[in-house]
Amino acid sequence: MKNQLRRFDRSGNFFPSFFSSYLNDDVFNNLAENSLPATNISESENSFGIELSVPGFKKEDIKIEIEKNILKVSAQSEENTEEKDENERVLRREFKTSSFVRSFTIPENVDTESITASQKDGVLQITLPKQINAIEDKVKKIEIQ
Template sequence: MSLIKRNQGFVPSLTDYFENLMGRNIFDMESGLKASLPACNVKETDKTFEVELAVPGMKKEDFDIHIENNMLSISCEKKEEHTDENRRGRYTRREFSYSSFRRTFSLPASADADKIDASYKNGMLDISIKKKEGEANDGAKRIDIH
């Protein structure tokens, strides 16, 4: 294994293909999921729960965020097709791009599902969920022994 990645040019060699294929565990489903799910941070403050997702290259219209049965669901779908309409003849290259994901989070009882804000800026999707007022937010409860 080399720390410096060499320039492969336009066509990677067959050896590189098999090294990349064999370098990962094909039975490890989690490694495949990590590649398709965006990185996510979940943070709790005194008044809110904050969810941050790193999703560069999207538009805010690509996202669908909703709550159902106390579950926060974040999904995104992006389709692109790069073509040159003015060229005559057969295609020698035509590129399609499709990406999607769905992340679902169970909201704690202290989260107020009616007070959620979301923003998308510089490749970061930020979701802020306010906590319910007047409730114990730590979820701790003392059990008396009888």
């Protein structure tokens, strides 16, 4: 008698359904992970730092807000291209949209009035200086330099 290879899906079922093998596939997990920008978070004695990889986004496309203790970084970009022939007839029209929203819970000791942000070479850097006072209950926009 030959050894038969038994296949289990990720939930441990012996007979996986047709869809479970596709819905649990790493491809779908990678798509979800790739929709958010890669992020580095650091802490020093005086501040916290957040770096986000945002290639293709201009600083005008990015919005940074704080409400209570939530820092929200969002961006939306749209690109349209059109190719015409010598008679001005459209030969090809393409568009591309990109967007993301990323939220971070920030500690109460962050000085929300002194947060700064800059963007260079596709990397958005946000610096959150520390303070002793608690966060105020208001929404504040942070301008990218």
